[in-house]
Every structure is written in structure tokens, then in C-alpha cells.
Amino acid sequence: MRSNVARKQQEPKSAASPTARAYRIEEQIGYLLRRAHQRASAIFQVTVGDPNITPTQYSSMVKLNEYTELSQNLLGRLVGMDKATMQGVVRRLKERRLVDSRPDPGDARRTLLSLTTEGQRLVNKLLINGPAVSRETLKPLNVQEQRHLIELLSKII
Amino acid sequence: MRSNVARKQQEPKSAASPTARAYRIEEQIGYLLRRAHQRASAIFQVTVGDPNITPTQYSSMVKLNEYTELSQNLLGRLVGMDKATMQGVVRRLKERRLVDSRPDPGDARRTLLSLTTEGQRLVNKLLINGPAVSRETLKPLNVQEQRHLIELLSKII
């Protein structure tokens, strides 16, 4: 068990003027979001029940489970992924036979995606642990704070 | 100008039972953190003033500016990056002559990192825009909500 705190090697140069509020990277929203997202991903990985499924793969499969069949671009919009990113996610899911695709008969530009039987089985298993992932991630907060955080994050997206 | 909302192609299969609360991926903390982080990164990129500097490179340089000289591992702990990730970040900063390194005279395992003059000049320029990045990211919230979000995120890290 090692300390999570950095050994103090050196003092920071305090460039604080008396009036200006200090700019601390640890208090900036972007920094906090990066760290919080890291922690959430780590909790997902150990809690969801299958170490080979990533958060983005999971959300893609959950959406395909809801809609049955979706084009790749539309799926990307629904789960907030760039089409280039979506490409890689879908490729890996197809390689594992969790997702299948067929050309859209009504639009030759599109590929329709759907879960395989295997993919359905897996996502329904993972969905059981879904709430536990969120619960564990939000554990440091009380119920009211949890609701508030969800609400605030929804607002800034 | 195209709509950001997906065209409705198909209804989701409503699998809602009357009692159980629906599991919506859009309300899960991990999903929201991923989306919020995406947005924050995009705002950083267009607001910080140098499109070639990433958020992680920025936070590394800010920390090096505070401490003058740090080992790679310690810097990684201070900014919340894995040592393998840190490796790549530092390599790119060194390639651009923004960061310099020397062996630690007191510990042959360590490499001491510091900003070059060029790196100092750049980070001090970027620090001017730092507050604007955070301000823009938090724009959808009022001041009280902004403070609250920062506080809640700090708690779950």
C-alpha cells in the first residue's frame, strides 16, 4: 500500500498576487472531467462483469438492443461518437461476432447494424450490472448530490 | 445547418416494467462524464490559443511551470496520468523543444523534467486563456451551479 500523495520534493513557485484568484489546474472543469472520466472507466471495467467490453462498446450495444437496427452514423449520434471512432468500435464488435451488419436496402450509402444472438445475450447480462457501475462511481456522494451531479452534467453537454 | 437530433427511423423497444426505473444510458454517470469530457476538450482546443497543445500537454506544462523540475513519475501523479501515458506526452513535448530532461544526480532511475525557455514562454501565453476555457465550458450553468459542479467532481475523484 503506497501513499497516493506525491512526496514533497520541492515547493511550488507561489506566483500568487494578493488580489487575483490563483489558477489551479486541479480546480479547472476540463481537468476534473478528465480525472472523473478516468475513474468511471476504471470502475466500469471491474464492475460490469466482462473485462473485454469497454464503456463505448457497452453503450453501443445497449442502444442497438433498444432499437434493433440502426445505421452506423445514426448509432454514433445516439451515443455521442464521431463516425471515425464509431468505425473502430463497430469493427471490433463485428470481429467478436457481437454485432452484424447488412446493407440498407433503401439507401446504398448506409450499413444497418444489429446485435447477433450472442450480442443480445451478452448485453442483457451486462445490463444487470449497469446500475452497480453507476452506484459505485457515485458512491462518494449522497443521493441528493448524485442527482444534482447528473443534472449539472446533462446541462453542459 | 443540420439538426443535431437523430432522425426518427424506428421506435425504441420500450421494455419498461411499471415498477422498475428505466435504465437509460444517457442518465448514467459514466456516459455523461465521457460526453462532458469530449465537449471540454473541444472547447479547450479552440479556446486555449494554440491548436497543437492538448489538454494533457497543457496541464503537464502548467505543473512544470509551478515546480520548475520534476521527475516523470511524480509529474504523472500530480496531473493524474499513468506512467505509460506520461511517456508519450513527455516525448512529444521534448520533440517540440518545450521540455528538457536531465538524469537525476541523486537517483539514477529518475529523469528530471523542466520547461525550456520556449516552453515557459508558451505556457505563460496559454495561461492567459486558461480561465476563458473553463468559463466557456461552464457557460450553460449559473455561478452557483458552476461552483457546485466543481465541488461534486472533486469529491468523486
Next chain:
DNA sequence: ATGGCATCGTGCGTACACGAACAATATGGG
């Protein structure tokens, strides 16, 4: 009907993110 513009999926390049394995070095307890 056709020409301009948007959309869809792909490929490439760059950058985080991290687990795992590794070699070199440091440290502390017996």
C-alpha cells in the same frame, strides 16, 4: 434531368489511456 450540396462509410495520422512485462536502480530489514 442534372448539377450542386449533403450524407455515409472508410482510411490515415496523431494523441490520450492503461495493463503487462521488463531492466536498471534504490532501499530497508535481517
Next chain:
DNA sequence: CCCATATTGTTCGTGTACGCACGATGCCAT
């Protein structure tokens, strides 16, 4: 002093994430 254990930094593999450019296709207004 010496050995078990820990730390530091590197490399490899896999997976997001996205900008850009491309070709194929669809759509719409003239």
C-alpha cells in the same frame, strides 16, 4: 552486507477520440 521488495522509466498491444480527405450515393432546386 545482502537479498527481497519497491520504484522508475521503457516498450508493446489494444482501444478510444477526432480532424481531414476521399469516393460513392442521395436529394433537391432550377
